[in-house]
Amino acid sequence: MDLLRRTTMIFLLGALAATSACGNRNKGASNTTHRELERRDDVGNPIDGLYADENASSESIWNLFGPDDSDLTLSVNKYLWAASIEVLNFLPIQTVDPFSGVISTGYGTPPGGGRSYRATVYIRDAALDARSLNVALQTRGGRAVSEGTARAVEDAILTRARQIRISDSKF
CATH class of the missing domain: 3.30.530 (Alpha-D-Glucose-1,6-Bisphosphate; Chain A, domain 4)
Incomplete structure (x- = not known):
């Protein structure tokens, strides 16, 4: 019985460690700096409208299935x-x-x-x-x-x- 209890405890701790590694721990200043770098072109000029919602607190994979907010249209004659x-x-x-x-x-x-x-x-x-x-x-x-x-x-x-x-x- 003791072996089963230890095995279960090790499994649960491993699962907890694996799921905690999936979170975003860099929500502070480094994340802001990263967003600022993404919003600049090669010369360093700011690019407006890169993000649909600038104040979004988190992004997930489910955002891919939402409405398409892009208004970028390329047209060729x-x-x-x-x-x-x-x-x-x-x-x-x-x-x-x-x-x-x-x-x-x-x-x-x-x-x-x-x-x-x-x-x-x-x-x-x-x-x-x-x-x-x-x-x-x-x-x-x-x-x-x-x-x-x-x-x-x-x-x-x-x-x-x-x-x-x-x-x-x-x-």
Whole structure:
């Protein structure tokens, strides 16, 4: 009987120690400093609106299942997206992220060309505008292409995007 009592006591003490280790013991100044560090960007400027409730005393896993308070919306112009893929169809696509607007390609040779290029396309806005599009081209040697060549590719994408939009509005 004494052995059973000792075993039970050791088990209960172990369970108590394990559950007490799960709590947040740093609710004082160090926690405040940590929140202040999270609320600053790379330069050190404060970022507003990072937390939905700044005065929340505790956070738990159940907060994940609550309502979504974020109002962050990323939007990409569908015509620029489609035109970019169509104009650069000679390049193999490596990665695409339609939420942030990035298309990254591998090396490929344009029809009738002798050099190999790769491209990264960044669509920043939902507007069908030249300011919404940024194309970076690179040769196989690692050098960036001339500004005129990159501008010509951007113009070709913009022209094709406008053509797609016009044909889309006819329906």
